[in-house]
Amino acid sequence: MFEHKLSPNSPQNTAAKICLTNQAGEPVEFIYQGVRFHINSVLTTWLQSSSWWQQIDSDQINEQVSRYWQVEAAPIGALTTFEIEFNQGDNSWQIRPSSRGK
Template sequence: MLDVVAPAGEPLFFTWRGRSYRVYSVLSRWCESGGWWQRASTENSPENSTTSESGINDGARTSWRVEAAPEGALAVYDLERDESSGLWRITHHG
Protein backbone atom coordinates (compact mmCIF):
# COMPACT_ATOMS: atom_id res chain seq x y z
CA MET A 1 0.00 0.00 0.00
CA LEU A 2 1.17 3.53 -0.78
CA ASP A 3 0.26 6.46 1.47
CA VAL A 4 1.23 9.93 0.19
CA VAL A 5 1.27 13.22 2.13
CA ALA A 6 0.56 15.99 -0.39
CA PRO A 7 -1.25 18.84 1.41
CA ALA A 8 -0.97 21.30 -1.50
CA GLY A 9 -1.15 18.63 -4.22
CA GLU A 10 2.61 18.03 -4.50
CA PRO A 11 4.01 15.00 -2.64
CA LEU A 12 6.16 15.79 0.42
CA PHE A 13 6.37 12.36 2.07
CA PHE A 14 5.19 8.85 1.28
CA THR A 15 5.06 5.50 3.06
CA TRP A 16 5.70 2.41 0.95
CA ARG A 17 6.39 -1.19 1.97
CA GLY A 18 6.48 -0.18 5.63
CA ARG A 19 9.08 2.58 5.22
CA SER A 20 8.60 6.35 5.30
CA TYR A 21 10.27 8.40 2.56
CA ARG A 22 10.95 12.13 2.44
CA VAL A 23 10.73 13.80 -0.98
CA TYR A 24 13.88 15.90 -1.41
CA SER A 25 13.12 17.25 -4.88
CA VAL A 26 10.55 17.02 -7.67
CA LEU A 27 12.42 16.25 -10.88
CA SER A 28 9.39 16.51 -13.18
CA ARG A 29 5.59 16.50 -13.25
CA TRP A 30 3.23 15.49 -16.06
CA CYS A 31 -0.43 14.67 -16.73
CA GLU A 32 -1.90 11.93 -18.89
CA SER A 33 -5.49 11.63 -20.02
CA GLY A 34 -7.19 8.27 -19.95
CA GLY A 35 -8.66 8.02 -23.46
CA TRP A 36 -12.08 9.41 -22.55
CA TRP A 37 -13.15 9.38 -26.19
CA GLN A 38 -13.03 5.56 -26.20
CA ARG A 39 -15.31 5.28 -23.15
CA ALA A 40 -17.63 8.26 -23.64
CA SER A 41 -20.67 6.26 -24.75
CA THR A 42 -20.53 3.76 -21.85
CA GLU A 43 -19.60 6.28 -19.16
CA ASN A 44 -22.58 8.51 -19.94
CA SER A 45 -24.96 5.92 -18.51
CA PRO A 46 -26.27 6.62 -14.96
CA GLU A 47 -24.52 3.60 -13.41
CA ASN A 48 -21.13 4.93 -14.60
CA SER A 49 -21.43 8.51 -13.37
CA THR A 50 -18.08 8.86 -11.50
CA THR A 51 -16.56 12.27 -12.25
CA SER A 52 -13.55 14.35 -11.25
CA GLU A 53 -13.57 17.92 -9.90
CA SER A 54 -14.01 19.17 -13.47
CA GLY A 55 -17.16 17.07 -13.83
CA ILE A 56 -15.58 14.81 -16.45
CA ASN A 57 -14.11 11.38 -15.74
CA ASP A 58 -11.49 10.98 -18.45
CA GLY A 59 -9.25 8.65 -16.42
CA ALA A 60 -6.65 11.42 -16.02
CA ARG A 61 -3.55 10.77 -13.94
CA THR A 62 -0.93 13.21 -12.65
CA SER A 63 2.61 11.91 -12.10
CA TRP A 64 5.58 13.29 -10.20
CA ARG A 65 9.17 12.05 -10.63
CA VAL A 66 10.81 12.66 -7.27
CA GLU A 67 14.09 12.05 -5.46
CA ALA A 68 13.30 10.51 -2.10
CA ALA A 69 14.93 8.43 0.62
CA PRO A 70 14.03 6.91 3.98
CA GLU A 71 17.60 7.26 5.29
CA GLY A 72 20.76 7.10 3.25
CA ALA A 73 21.09 7.16 -0.53
CA LEU A 74 18.51 9.00 -2.61
CA ALA A 75 16.58 7.11 -5.30
CA VAL A 76 14.13 8.20 -8.03
CA TYR A 77 10.44 7.26 -7.79
CA ASP A 78 7.51 7.99 -10.11
CA LEU A 79 4.39 8.67 -8.03
CA GLU A 80 1.08 8.69 -9.91
CA ARG A 81 -2.25 10.07 -8.66
CA ASP A 82 -5.55 9.05 -10.26
CA GLU A 83 -7.45 12.34 -10.56
CA SER A 84 -10.89 10.71 -10.30
CA SER A 85 -10.34 8.42 -7.30
CA GLY A 86 -7.48 10.33 -5.62
CA LEU A 87 -5.53 7.08 -5.20
CA TRP A 88 -1.73 7.06 -5.50
CA ARG A 89 0.63 4.37 -6.84
CA ILE A 90 4.32 4.00 -7.66
CA THR A 91 4.83 3.35 -11.37
CA HIS A 92 8.65 3.27 -11.35
CA HIS A 93 11.44 3.17 -8.82
CA GLY A 94 15.15 2.64 -8.96
Protein backbone atom coordinates (compact mmCIF):
# COMPACT_ATOMS: atom_id res chain seq x y z
CA MET A 1 0.00 0.00 0.00
CA PHE A 2 1.02 3.59 -0.44
CA GLU A 3 0.21 6.60 1.70
CA HIS A 4 -2.43 8.87 0.16
CA LYS A 5 -1.96 12.61 0.68
CA LEU A 6 -5.07 14.75 0.81
CA SER A 7 -5.08 18.05 -1.04
CA PRO A 8 -4.18 21.11 1.07
CA ASN A 9 -7.61 22.65 0.51
CA SER A 10 -9.44 19.62 1.97
CA PRO A 11 -11.92 20.58 4.70
CA GLN A 12 -10.18 20.42 8.06
CA ASN A 13 -13.22 19.61 10.18
CA THR A 14 -15.77 17.51 8.33
CA ALA A 15 -18.85 16.07 9.98
CA ALA A 16 -18.42 12.32 9.97
CA LYS A 17 -20.61 9.53 8.79
CA ILE A 18 -19.50 6.61 10.90
CA CYS A 19 -20.66 3.44 9.17
CA LEU A 20 -19.58 0.84 11.68
CA THR A 21 -18.38 0.73 15.29
CA ASN A 22 -17.24 -2.21 17.39
CA GLN A 23 -18.91 -3.30 20.65
CA ALA A 24 -16.82 -0.77 22.62
CA GLY A 25 -18.17 2.11 20.48
CA GLU A 26 -14.90 2.67 18.62
CA PRO A 27 -15.09 3.53 14.91
CA VAL A 28 -14.29 0.75 12.40
CA GLU A 29 -15.48 2.27 9.09
CA PHE A 30 -16.44 5.80 8.03
CA ILE A 31 -17.24 7.90 4.97
CA TYR A 32 -14.99 10.91 4.30
CA GLN A 33 -15.51 13.17 1.25
CA GLY A 34 -17.78 10.54 -0.29
CA VAL A 35 -15.26 7.67 0.06
CA ARG A 36 -15.77 4.76 2.45
CA PHE A 37 -12.67 4.05 4.60
CA HIS A 38 -11.87 1.00 6.71
CA ILE A 39 -9.64 1.63 9.75
CA ASN A 40 -6.54 -0.56 9.47
CA SER A 41 -4.95 0.47 12.76
CA VAL A 42 -5.48 2.84 15.69
CA LEU A 43 -2.29 4.85 16.25
CA THR A 44 -3.40 6.54 19.47
CA THR A 45 -6.49 7.63 21.43
CA TRP A 46 -7.07 10.42 23.95
CA LEU A 47 -9.77 12.39 25.79
CA GLN A 48 -10.05 16.16 25.72
CA SER A 49 -12.38 18.30 27.81
CA SER A 50 -13.89 21.65 26.91
CA SER A 51 -12.56 24.89 28.38
CA TRP A 52 -14.84 24.68 31.43
CA TRP A 53 -12.60 27.03 33.45
CA GLN A 54 -13.61 29.89 31.12
CA GLN A 55 -17.20 29.54 32.40
CA ILE A 56 -16.35 30.05 36.09
CA ASP A 57 -18.40 33.28 36.29
CA SER A 58 -21.55 31.61 34.94
CA ASP A 59 -24.14 29.90 37.14
CA GLN A 60 -23.79 26.57 35.37
CA ILE A 61 -20.55 24.99 34.21
CA ASN A 62 -20.99 22.63 31.31
CA GLU A 63 -17.93 20.45 30.74
CA GLN A 64 -17.96 18.47 27.51
CA VAL A 65 -15.56 15.62 26.84
CA SER A 66 -14.50 14.51 23.39
CA ARG A 67 -12.79 11.22 22.64
CA TYR A 68 -10.24 11.13 19.82
CA TRP A 69 -8.70 8.37 17.72
CA GLN A 70 -5.77 8.86 15.39
CA VAL A 71 -6.13 6.08 12.83
CA GLU A 72 -4.73 4.77 9.59
CA ALA A 73 -7.60 4.04 7.23
CA ALA A 74 -7.84 3.16 3.57
CA PRO A 75 -10.13 2.58 0.70
CA ILE A 76 -8.61 -0.01 -1.61
CA GLY A 77 -4.92 0.83 -2.12
CA ALA A 78 -4.61 4.23 -0.43
CA LEU A 79 -3.52 4.57 3.21
CA THR A 80 -4.37 7.88 4.92
CA THR A 81 -4.09 9.06 8.55
CA PHE A 82 -7.09 10.73 10.21
CA GLU A 83 -8.12 12.02 13.62
CA ILE A 84 -11.66 11.01 14.55
CA GLU A 85 -13.45 12.89 17.34
CA PHE A 86 -16.58 11.81 19.18
CA ASN A 87 -18.11 14.63 21.25
CA GLN A 88 -19.88 12.96 24.16
CA GLY A 89 -21.83 16.14 24.97
CA ASP A 90 -23.80 16.25 21.73
CA ASN A 91 -23.10 12.73 20.35
CA SER A 92 -21.47 14.13 17.19
CA TRP A 93 -18.54 12.81 15.18
CA GLN A 94 -15.87 14.88 13.36
CA ILE A 95 -13.10 13.67 11.04
CA ARG A 96 -9.99 15.54 9.95
CA PRO A 97 -6.88 14.38 8.08
CA SER A 98 -3.69 14.46 10.14
CA SER A 99 -0.01 13.92 9.62
CA ARG A 100 1.11 10.36 10.05
CA GLY A 101 2.23 9.51 13.60
CA LYS A 102 5.71 8.08 13.94
